[in-house]
Amino acid sequence: MWLTTSALFGTPPNWPQFRGVDGAGVAAASAKPPVKIGPTENVRWSVPVPWSPSSPCVWGDRIFLTTFDAGQLEVRCYDRGDGKLRWTQHLKPEGIEEFHNADGSPAASTPATDGRHVVTYFGSFGLLCHDFEGREVWRRPLALAQSGGKFGSGTSPVIVGNRVLLNRDQYQDSSLLALDLLTGAIAWETPRPEAAGSFGTPVIWRSDGEDQIVLGGSAQLKGYAFQSGAERWVINGVTNTVCTTPVIGDGRLFFAAWSPGQSDAPRQPWEKFLEANDKNRDGVVDLAELDPRRRDYLRGMDRNRDGKFTPEDWELLKITDAKAENVLVAVNPGGRGNISETHVAWKYRKGLPYVASPLFYEGRIYILRDGGLLSSLDPKTGEPFYAQERIGATGSYYASPVAADGRIYVASLPGKLTVLKAGGAKPEILHQVDFGARILATPALVEDAIYVRTATHLWAFGGN
Structure with missing residues (x-):
């Protein structure tokens, strides 16, 4: 039987990992963060922080962040009461x-964190563990990560009982890792050769009488035994590039993801791509020939990583695309082997999220599509209560929705944060504010406070 941080230590004020307890994005039932927040409303404190997209991790009177500053990787600890920097460890x-x-x-x-240890992951180094005073407990160096599409690492570590779990999906040599929390020793490592670089964080699901780790990647969703890492089941035909994390509710597991190139976004023919980008007309497209604004994204299509695009790259992409589908799946527990046809309760194919993970809250599934299009579904049937309703804040959404006290908080990449009433026949906007700075980090909801990291600051809000 696996133990969450809340089971081990009760329920102190915490948001112990990406998306909080169990990665669900839902605050404790007693939490009552404010509705009206912004640079001039209900501000407890605000401190400048170096830019990085990682989210706040909160336990008791401390907030932990990772950042990259002056060429150094950093683990930082801030005081939850006043925002003062307690300690920084550099790497x-x-x-x-x-x-x-x-x-x-x-x-x-x-x-x-589990309230005693703080575990951080950097694709450029590996894993580090500190105590609450910033003293290093252990380190586990790993090979320099080579992420799919060269986007950089996006996954976060998870602490479950005495284990640290890490998704190490890369361009090659992908694996799922479990380490001993006290020593950093590798307990087991399961290869994932089919996963060419996903960015999601694992979750734990009780299925078939055992605790399983669920992780998506490269057109497949898989479940693994928590104790051994052995593969238990697979669902084929999900999206190819996975940026989202699954959620669990009412006994089912829900996974939703979208990426370009699948069924609702056909990849353009090679000839058209060549005509638009082959500036020197030599029959291939070098990275240097691409528009700089799209170069970082498009280089992910360079399958053999030789710095140029050829017809062979396009053929490999077509093969990969044929196996994938943009979809939300509801999965029943109890499956073994290939459960693509036996344990998928329903599918939904509209309004899917690219980076923002789905949310299960108060008996509904919520998904947020780029452009500010929110859908709310019945988890039993997949029927929408409403579909792709506009919430008045356009742009991409990298931060995942989070919820507390009957409200849902969503933040757009351009910097608009929207507070919505949960439920209803349509989204009801309770508050909306523009921070004037980009938001990639997912907010943390703890007791009567909400913590928001923008591209320039860490903010604490409280009161109504």
């Missing part, structure tokens, strides 16, 4: 992983 690795220049960072992963 300067031998090399820095390649990452998306506009939206990525070598410090993209959110820390995880």
